[in-house]
Amino acid sequence: MADTGADQLDDTIVSEPLDLVRLSLNERVFVKLKGDREIRGRLHAYDSHCNLVLSDVEETVYIMDDEEVDLKTIKKQSEMLFVRGDAVVLISPPTQS
């Protein structure tokens, strides 16, 4: 019995890191972006560049003062958002804080 054959058909097997993102499709995700920004939204699409399409998005922008204390945070809401992949740092299922 070739179990490796079944592995190829099993959608839950994580063989490469982008598979982890695939498991989060249609789920809410937390994305860290360059420029001290974070977004939380429902992941609709992604590709190997990490271009993302999200809906019901909340973006948090951290304004830093000399990188010591964050002066303030700006929150923005979007119904639908396309994120260019080169801005992405990390993607994770959200830690509900």
Add this chain to the structure above:
Amino acid sequence: MSNGTAESPFSPSAEKSEILSNNPSAFLSQITGAKVAVKLNSGVEYRGDLQCVDGYMNIALEQTEEYVDGVLKNQYGDVFIRGNNVLYISSI
């Protein structure tokens, strides 16, 4: 010579499990499953169990802790890190 067991600086110590790799790709496939420290270009460090790596150095980690300036800031269950941000992957 009082020390009977001379250790070459390049041979792994007996206490640590040996990681023998001829090239970086072999190292990456060997350490999957192990606890690693991933440092990003921005200086932020992530420690967790390495699930997998690909040729772009994209990383999947489990049970991850985020350290900023050496201070634990966040914890995540599963994390995907885009490879272009990665400075190094170190086994710990």
